[in-house]
Amino acid sequence: MSPIKLVILDRDGTINEDSDDFIKSADEWKPLPGALEAIARLNHAGWHTVVVSNQSGLGRGLFEVSDLNAIHTKMHQMLAAVGGRMDAVFYCPHAPADACHCRKPATALFEQIADRYGLDLKNVPVVGDSARDVIAGVAVGCEPHLVLTGKGAVYKGRALPEAFPLHTQVHEDLSAFVDFLLSREEALA
Template sequence: MIPIKLVILDRDGTINEDSDDFIKSADEWHPLPGALEAIARLNHAGWHAVVVSNQSGLGRGLFEVSDLNAIHAKMHQMLADVGGRIDAVFYCPHTPADACHCRKPDTGLFEQIEDRYGLDLKNVPAVGDSARDAVAAVAVGCEPHLVMTGKGAVYRGKSLPEAFPAHTVAHENLSAFVDFLLDREEARA
């Protein structure tokens, strides 16, 4: 069996615009420039993409699961319109006070991916816009990548602080990450 080529993506600040007030409805969900096309390029190169996302707005009562489903339906439709797809969305509905195992930087969402796909996530690229994304990824053996969009924008032109795993690779945006990944894959072929 040929192993699946998998990329794990954070959602808010990586694929779509982030908001300190939370993304609470499909109307508030707006993709970052080039992000959907970048995912489509990954898909066309044989990569599968899944999303891992903290959604504490659910636990805070700011929106309902039906609102989250509508957001993801919009994301899936907009991706389909450019020839891309997300295979699955894994999310944590808890607040930080809940001290759950699924909220990043903990590893529960990543473990759900391992269970669903029957995979070891060692060296699977994981992309996010914050240290907690990278920390969770490294804890399960993933290769950590940071995009300098969303919360990651503050690191543009700077060295990453110690909160990031030492081997985190920084990229301008999701499109630049995809360029990096596909170029590396071609160089290894």
């Protein structure tokens, strides 16, 4: 039996619109154009998808776990409506001052994914809109991909700063990343 095909996705700014004021409710959660359909395309091609997200709004007292659950329920429902699914959501509930081991760019959430799926994460694509998203993934062997949505939009038309891991691949958005991944998979078949 071959190992599962897995993609690790950041949430805010990668799948949905980001906000400097945090996404605190299901009403505030709005998918980026084409993002849910891109995840569904991955799923239909046999890929499993998981979210890894810093949710420091919990640690800051800006919203409750029940609000986060409602956000993720909305995400799951909207994905299902376009024929997609998210296999799991891993999140860090801590504020930056908590100095935890799960807040990206720390790696504990990625280690949880490896444990849950019984996988070595070497070369598993990690997709995010910031350096900390890809740094965390690279630390456990993931292949780094930056999308130019959310916080990544500031890098449009610019070279990535040295903070990014070498070989970080840049894509216009999540849909463009999926185009790249599925084309590469087809070329290798």
